[in-house]
Structure formats: C-alpha cells, structure tokens
Amino acid sequence: MTKIAILGARGRLGRMVANAFLDAGYEVRAVTRDGKLPPELSGAEAVAADALDRQSLIRATQGVDIVFNGLSPIYSDWSTCLPMAENVMAACHANLALHLFPGSVYNFGSPMPAVITEETPQHPSTEKGRIRVAMEDLFRSEAAAGRVRTTLLRAGDFFGGKGAGSWFDLVVASKIAKGVYTAPGPVDLVHEWTYLPDFAAAFVALAEKHDLLGAYENLNFPGHAVTDLQMKAAADKAVGHTLKLASMPWWVLRAGSPFVPMWKAILSMSYLRFEEHRLASMRLEGIIGTVPHTPLDEAVAQALADLVTAGEVRRQAA
Numbered sequence: 001m002t003k004i005a006i007l008g009a010r011g012r013l014g015r016m017v018a019n020a021f022l023d024a025g026y027e028v029r030a031v032t033r034d035g036k037l038p039p040e041l042s043g044a045e046a047v048a049a050d051a052l053d054r055q056s057l058i059r060a061t062q063g064v065d066i067v068f069n070g071l072s073p074i075y076s077d078w079s080t081c082l083p084m085a086e087n088v089m090a091a092c093h094a095n096l097a098l099h100l101f102p103g104s105v106y107n108f109g110s111p112m113p114a115v116i117t118e119e120t121p122q123h124p125s126t127e128k129g130r131i132r133v134a135m136e137d138l139f140r141s142e143a144a145a146g147r148v149r150t151t152l153l154r155a156g157d158f159f160g161g162k163g164a165g166s167w168f169d170l171v172v173a174s175k176i177a178k179g180v181y182t183a184p185g186p187v188d189l190v191h192e193w194t195y196l197p198d199f200a201a202a203f204v205a206l207a208e209k210h211d212l213l214g215a216y217e218n219l220n221f222p223g224h225a226v227t228d229l230q231m232k233a234a235a236d237k238a239v240g241h242t243l244k245l246a247s248m249p250w251w252v253l254r255a256g257s258p259f260v261p262m263w264k265a266i267l268s269m270s271y272l273r274f275e276e277h278r279l280a281s282m283r284l285e286g287i288i289g290t291v292p293h294t295p296l297d298e299a300v301a302q303a304l305a306d307l308v309t310a311g312e313v314r315r316q317a318a
Contacts, residue, residue: 001025001026001027002026002027002065002066002207003026003027003028003029003063003064003065003066004021004026004027004028004029004064004065004066004067004068004207005029005030005031005047005060005061005064005066005067005068005097006018006021006028006029006030006031006044006068006070007031007051007057007061007067007068007069007070007071007088008031008032008051008069008070008071008072009030009031009032009037009041009044009070010030010032010036010037010038011070011072011163012158012161012162012163012164012165012166012196013070013072013102013158013161013196013199013200014030014068014070015038015040015041015161015162015163016160016161016196016197016199016200017068017070017200017203018030018041018044018068019040019041019200020197020200020201020203020204021068021203021204021207022041022043022044024204024208026204026207027045028041028043028044028045029044029045029047029060029061029064030044030045030046030047031047031048031049031057031060031061032046032047032048032049033048033049033050033051034048035047035048040162047060048060049061051071051080051084051087051088052080052083052084052087053087054086054087054090054091057087057088057090057091058090058091058094058095060091061091061092061094061095061097062094062095063095064095064097065097065098066097066098066099066100066207066210067088067091067092067095067097067098067099067100068100068203069085069088069099069100069101069102070102071084071088075165075262075265075266076261076262076264076265077261078127078128078131081131081135082131082134082135082138085135085138085139086138089138089139089142089147089148092148093142093147093148097148098149098150098151098207098210098213099139099148099149099150099151100150100151100153100203100206100207101139101150101151101152101153102152102153102154102155102199102203103132103136103152103153103154103155103218104132104154104155105154105156105192105272105277105279106124106126106128106129106132106269107122107124107129107132107133107136108120108122108123108124108129108277109122109123109124109125109126109129110125110126110271110275111271111275112271112272112275112276112277113277114276114277114278115277115278115280116154116192116220116277116278116279116280117220117280117281117282118218118219118220118281118282118283119282122136125271126268126269127268128265128268128269136152136218139152139216140216143215143216144215144216146215149213149214149215149216150215150216150217151206151210151213151217151219152216152217152218152219153199153202153203153206153219153220153221153284154218154219154220154221154279155192155194155199155221155223155279156191156192156193156194156223156225156277156278156279157191157192157193157194157272158193158194158196158199159172159193159194159195159196159299159300159303160195160196160197160299160302160303160306161196161197161303161306162306167184168193168303169307171184171248172184172228172231172235173235173303173304173307175246176235176239176243176304179241179243179244180243180244180245180246181228181231181232181235181236181243181244181245181246182246182247182248183228183232183245183246183247183248184228184248184273185228185248185273185274186228186274187227187228187229187232187245188227188228188229189227189228189273189274189275189276190225190226190227190276190277190278191225191226191227191228191272191273191276191277192223192224192225192277192278192279193223193224193225193226193231194221194223194224195223195224195294195299195303197292197294197302198221198223198291198292198293198294198299199221199223199292201292202221202284202288202291202292205288205289205292206219206287206288208288209287209288212287213287219281219283219284219287220279220280220281220284221279221281221284221291222278222279222280222281222284222291222293223279223293224296224299225278225279226296230296231296231300232245234296234297234299234300234301235300235304237297237300237301238297238300238301238304239304248273250267250270253266253267253270254267
C-alpha cells in the first residue's frame, strides 16, 4: 500500500487532502506539531513533528512514498516559510519521497495577468509573493539536482471544507446568517476560487499518475473563475432567498493596519480583490484526465453547510 505523509494535517487543506487519500485507499500518516488529530482523521496514523526541526521531520516521514506539504504559518508572519521548505526538502530527499505542494497566485504580483497559465512569468510585488517564488525556486533546484521530485498544483482562494481562515468564511459568508453577502471587491470582477474537495481530489489523481510526472511539475488547477455576482447568486440559491449585498469596509483595515499585524498582512494582498485573474492549464487534464469540478451552486451550498457544522463544533468545544 502506498504511504503518504500529510504535513499540517490539522489545517483546513491538510485535513481535506488527508481524507481524500484515506478514501482512495492510501496509508495516511498525519503529521502535526503535537501529534493530535481531529476526529475525521481517525483512520490516519498520528505522528508529532516540528517542521522547524529537520531531524524531527525526517523521522516523521520515514518510510513514506509521498509527502504532501500542507504547512501554513500564521498569515501575518511568513518568516518560517523558507526554513520549513528547506526541512521538507531534506525529509523528502532522506526518504526518497515525491513532494506534493499547493501553489498560489501570489507569485504573479500586481498588475495581475488576466489569465495565468503554467508559462506565465512570475513578477511578485509583495513580500509574500517573493517568499513563494523563493520556495518554488528551491523546489525546482532540488529537482534539477536529482534530489527531490516536486509536483506543484497552483490554486486560487479556497472555499469549502470544515475550518476557518479563508476569504469565503471570514468575509463573503460572515454575515449570511443575517441575510447579507459581503463582496470583498468589485462585484463584476472575475476572481479565481478553488473548491477544496476538488483540489484534494486532484492531488490524489496526480499521485495515481506519478509515473507520468517529471522531476518538477508546475501545474495550474482551474477552479471557479467567477464574479461576486455569480457567487452571490449561488449563495442566494443555497439559502433559499435573496441576500442583501454589502461591500467589505477596506477603510477599517487601512486605518487599523499600523496597529494590527494581521490587517496589515491582508491589506498588502488587497490587489487580488481588485484585479481580475483566472487560472488556466494546458497540461493538467492531459495528465489526470477529467479535472475534478463540482458545479458552483453545489459547491457553494456545501461550503455554507460546512461553515454551519464547523460553527456548531466550535460552540460545543467552548
């Protein structure tokens, strides 16, 4: 049985990917800092490791065939991103494991290309974008040296799955219970969204086709390139009535950003909400066949249901 280690297994993306691989019959080792897992990952082997401790990470991934890198530091401080990436490379090299990595659109900077393909040049304009480019340069150099194979799958903003921290749940859906849809930017601007269950399924499909993958693969995941008006229409349908439309109060973040590090970090990436962009792939379908794609109405309805469930769990825990 193929073994995969999920780094950051308690995070929103890590949990989703771990479940997808469990459902596909893989032996899953879920790696977290304290070795504790949420109930939905009861079928996985729980292992504790600190991603900033290289030897700890090498031991935690010993004997696996694949490492999924779902590590995600706090949004307001990405100083640990590159050190963790270097440790992941060391762990993959020591264990001869394929490295799977979720890429982002931060690499392309402002102004954003309207259509991003695998060949689109990367010109980061923010610290987070430059860190992402440095990480990918590391992965590419490790592959070129014959040390670690990496398959990167690039995605847009996440929605769906149980958890918190995405634009969808923190902004868009934050007031839906009160009958309000909150648009983070111009309502007629196309924005790239990624439904997490589809994204996780695509990683499983790539793992199944590992023999077709090169030493370094840079692939895009075309999700839902839609406007807020389209997202709102799907949300209206999900809740069964027309929601009021409100705009995100960016002025509050601008006023508070000197005092609130998280707001400053969010504000630095605000161009993503005001510049149209979508992901396109010339290669993904050729590798895995049909690309997982849940219809927008169904995806939004399930994402809203997931938020309700997650809220109930948090209230019970409190």
